[in-house]
Amino acid sequence: MCLCVCVYVCVCVCVCVRERACEMFDILTCYFRHRNGSVCVCVCVCVSVSLQLMSACILGVAAWIRDSLNAVLTLTAHTRLEEAAVLTFAPVVHPVLVVVCCFLLMVAMLGVCGTLRCDLAMLSWYFGSLLVILCVELASALWTYEQPPLQRSDILSLKFRMANFGLRQHQWLTHTWNTFQTEFECCGVIYFTDWLEMTEREWPPDSCCSNQYPGCARRAHQHDLSDLHQEGCGPKLLSFIRSSAPLQLLRFLGVALGVAQILAMALTLTLLWTLSYGRRGPKERAGSPALSRGPSVELPLQAELGS
DSSP states (O other): OHHHHHHHHHHHHHHHHHHHHHHHHHHHHHHHHHHTHHHHHHHHHHHHHHHHHHHHHHHHHHHHTHHHHHHHHHHTTTSHHHHHHHHHTHHHHSTHHHHHHHHHHHHHHHHHHHHHHTOHHHHHHHHHHHHHHHHHHHHHHHHTSOOOOOOHHHHHGGGGGGGGTTOGGGHHHHHHHHHHHHHHTOOSSSSTTHHHHHSSOSSOOGGGBSSOOTTHHHHHHHTOGGGBOOSOHHHHHHHHHHHOHHHHHHHHHHHHHHHHHHHHHHHHHHHHHHHHHHTSOHHHHHTSHHHHSSOOOOOOHHHHHHO
16 A cells, blocks of 8 residues: 555656656747847858868868879889878878768758758758768778888888889889979988989989089089988878878868867757747647746747848
8 A cells, every 4th residue: 555655656746847847848948949049040050151161171182282192102102101191191092081071062051051041851951961971081080090000111112113213114203203302302212322222323313402403413413412402202201191281281170070060960950959849839839838827938930030
């Protein structure tokens, strides 16, 4: 008998607590829509626009480092350095990030239109697209997380292809060496004497000169070696693969893009919840405890935005 009484009391308490919780929930919902609905819309639009800007910046950075990366991949072909470069710059080498950013530009525009029109269907598509894009980005990041360890012997392996410099059937390699040495202000792999050891040349290429003109390397080798770049291209190439400025910028933009996507998804969910509550039927609202006991404090979000 006592057990039955205890169970009955517990059930009554749970019912009362549930009614009070529903009442407070409806009051808070009406207050939020009345006070903060337009703020949520404005913030959601701003975040969607920021997604477009960051996507455009990532595409610009990817295009910026494309030429230097092509030179690195050409010089490091069939070596462990090539494998490290491909894994490090996978978002640029493989078109995953480029396609995602292009798609995100269109998705962000869909989010802006859906937010301004308060369209549930467009906002639902917007949220789903952001979720899929975020999953693809996370999968790509996990895929390229580990990098192969590099040793000094990997850098020295670049010397074996220096013998093809200047040959007619390897003009692309000659052009790449000249471009890389000019851009990074280096000469040879470790030192400019690598050109004398690995090739039949009597002096380095003219691209090793700090002040380039035809025959500058011959003159510098015979009179003043200080006119040649004193640093080798191997350490600079390794530094480019591991921690170049464009790579750090690309990583920062990728993290910022992911954070902005999560924020946009949270705001979109909040807006969907607000709009779906505002479109509940009048009978359902009349049955709510909070709305049946006093005057309504709710204003339709569309009317609030129109004013």
